[in-house]
Amino acid sequence: MNFMASKQPENSLLGPEADSQRTLYPYVTGTSVVALKYKDGILMAADMGGSYGSTLRYKSVERMKPIGKHSLLGASGEISDFQEILRYLDELILYDNMWDDGNSLGPKEVHNYLTRVMYNRRNKFNPLWNSLVLGGVKNGQKYLGTVSMIGVNFEDNHVATGFGNHLARPILREEWHQNLSFEDGVRLLEKCMRVLLYRDRSAVNKLQIAKITEEGVTISQPYSLKTYWDFSAFANPAQGAVGSW
Amino acid sequence: MFRNQYDTDVTTWSPAGRLFQVEYAMEAVKQGSAAIGLRSKTHVVLGCVNKANSELSSHQKKIFKVDDHIGVAISGLTADGRVLSRYMRNECINYSFTYESPLPVGRLVVQLADKAQVCTQRSWKRPYGVGLLVAGLDESGAHLYYNCPSGNYFEYQAFAIGSRSQAAKTYLERRFENFVDSPRDDLVKDALMAIRETLQGEALKSSICTVAVVGVGEPFHILDQGTVQQMIDAFEIAGEQEVPATDPDAAAGQEAASEQGAAADEGVAPMDI
Numbered sequence: 001m002n003f004m005a006s007k008q009p010e011n012s013l014l015g016p017e018a019d020s021q022r023t024l025y026p027y028v029t030g031t032s033v034v035a036l037k038y039k040d041g042i043l044m045a046a047d048m049g050g051s052y053g054s055t056l057r058y059k060s061v062e063r064m065k066p067i068g069k070h071s072l073l074g075a076s077g078e079i080s081d082f083q084e085i086l087r088y089l090d091e092l093i094l095y096d097n098m099w100d101d102g103n104s105l106g107p108k109e110v111h112n113y114l115t116r117v118m119y120n121r122r123n124k125f126n127p128l129w130n131s132l133v134l135g136g137v138k139n140g141q142k143y144l145g146t147v148s149m150i151g152v153n154f155e156d157n158h159v160a161t162g163f164g165n166h167l168a169r170p171i172l173r174e175e176w177h178q179n180l181s182f183e184d185g186v187r188l189l190e191k192c193m194r195v196l197l198y199r200d201r202s203a204v205n206k207l208q209i210a211k212i213t214e215e216g217v218t219i220s221q222p223y224s225l226k227t228y229w230d231f232s233a234f235a236n237p238a239q240g241a242v243g244s245w
Numbered sequence: 246m247f248r249n250q251y252d253t254d255v256t257t258w259s260p261a262g263r264l265f266q267v268e269y270a271m272e273a274v275k276q277g278s279a280a281i282g283l284r285s286k287t288h289v290v291l292g293c294v295n296k297a298n299s300e301l302s303s304h305q306k307k308i309f310k311v312d313d314h315i316g317v318a319i320s321g322l323t324a325d326g327r328v329l330s331r332y333m334r335n336e337c338i339n340y341s342f343t344y345e346s347p348l349p350v351g352r353l354v355v356q357l358a359d360k361a362q363v364c365t366q367r368s369w370k371r372p373y374g375v376g377l378l379v380a381g382l383d384e385s386g387a388h389l390y391y392n393c394p395s396g397n398y399f400e401y402q403a404f405a406i407g408s409r410s411q412a413a414k415t416y417l418e419r420r421f422e423n424f425v426d427s428p429r430d431d432l433v434k435d436a437l438m439a440i441r442e443t444l445q446g447e448a449l450k451s452s453i454c455t456v457a458v459v460g461v462g463e464p465f466h467i468l469d470q471g472t473v474q475q476m477i478d479a480f481e482i483a484g485e486q487e488v489p490a491t492d493p494d495a496a497a498g499q500e501a502a503s504e505q506g507a508a509a510d511e512g513v514a515p516m517d518i
């Protein structure tokens with residue numbers, strides 16, 4: 001009896017397609033990305049972790065990259081798919097620059113291009129396993145949007161991926177306002193990232209904060225957040241718990 | 246231009262380095278009814294003469310909306326023009342769908358020119374027999390381009406193509422320096438005056454011409470006959486003083502141009518103009 005794993009039943013009707021495989025599950029993944037609009041542009045934060053399942057395997061993964069002159073892309077999910085997306089965008093920006101005609105792709109155009117890519121892959125049941133955050137400034141207009149692996153896309157004043165949606169967005173809904181200063185924006189992002197560090201098991205304490213304004217992109221050097229573990233509930237976590245766990 | 250042994254095929258060079266089939270295609274543009282275009286910093290106006298074959302028939306459509314921010318006026322084989330307009334509309338709509346942003350007119354024009362060039366280098370094709378005046382807006386402002394059957398394209402402040410276009414060109418050459426800062430309505434008036442020049446004394450009526458405008462905050466649209474007639478009436482009376490001055494110039498300019506045209510044929514390839 002042949003016990004080798006085979007994904008095609010013997011009477012497969014797939015024909016030549018049967019030889020290539022589709023994305024089934026991710027391998028090396030990044031966790032949340034959080035971003036918000038502030039006075040001069042967009043601020044985005046992501047940690048530098050690349051998890052291999054439950055192992056926090058890689059700790060220097062840059063999950064935010066500048067795209068062209070006007071955009072910044074942050075990604076969570078499968079790291080190799082993020083790298084593939086960067087290659088697509090590299091080619092897109094290259095051809096855009098080659099026109100050399102005073103027109104350039106802004107963040108809105110890049111976001112929509114990515115939406116098309118993600119949605120078309122989803123339709124072929126071979127998704128790029130990422131949730132993307134695309135922010136930028138062009139001609140004074142700030143833009144912040146997100147696209148998921150199934151092609152769901154929208155723009156907002158603050159966005160997050162993965163766990164960030166559950167832990168960071170509520171904080172942002174309460175405390176975000178128009179025309180945040182740079183310092184206030186960073187403080188707000190750090191507050192979100194600290195909560196994620198405490199509560200998301202795939203978070204690592206090494207993060208970068210990126211800023212994009214009309215002038216351009218700056219991505220900070222990696223740094224760590226101060227944490228406090230001496231809360232009495234942490235000291236004796238099982239105290240009030242009933243049962244064996 | 247006379248028949249010769251190098252003009253059967255578009256892929257045959259003449260010893261003087263000319264492709265006669267391409268030049269013949271450009272002749273087709275010159276035989277079509279006139280189309281003119283002019284622009285300011287914020288608006289572009291297209292106009293054309295619409296002569297119907299007979300009183301019973303309707304006139305041909307020569308101005309096409311390509312997208313909200315781009316329009317085109319054609320001269321020559323209108324069937325070829327329709328096909329190219331369909332291509333342009335397709336390109337615009339695909340770009341809009343992918344990028345949620347209007348296709349920059351400068352890029353569309355290059356794609357159009359490359360499409361025309363292909364037809365000058367395949368033995369089983371023929372060049373498109375239509376000249377296109379492409380009017381559009383992009384990030385860097387208002388633009389007017391002329392696309393040639395040869396695959397060349399040029400940007401213009403103002404231009405005219407088709408039969409008797411030299412008269413319009415002469416008028417535009419006199420006035421073009423003022424166009425950059427012209428308000429929209431003055432630009433339309435100048436377009437109508439330029440069209441009138443090509444009519445050689447025949448009365449300018451809104452039933453024989455079409456005018457279209459595109460500008461910042463104004464999507465491309467063709468002006469309706471009523472509006473056009475109003476504008477004609479508004480300046481026709483004022484224009485009477487100008488008429489004696491322009492006519493002799495226009496007549497003289499035309500004669501000189503046609504002489505030069507005949508002499509030039511034996512010399513420089515017109516594709517490079």
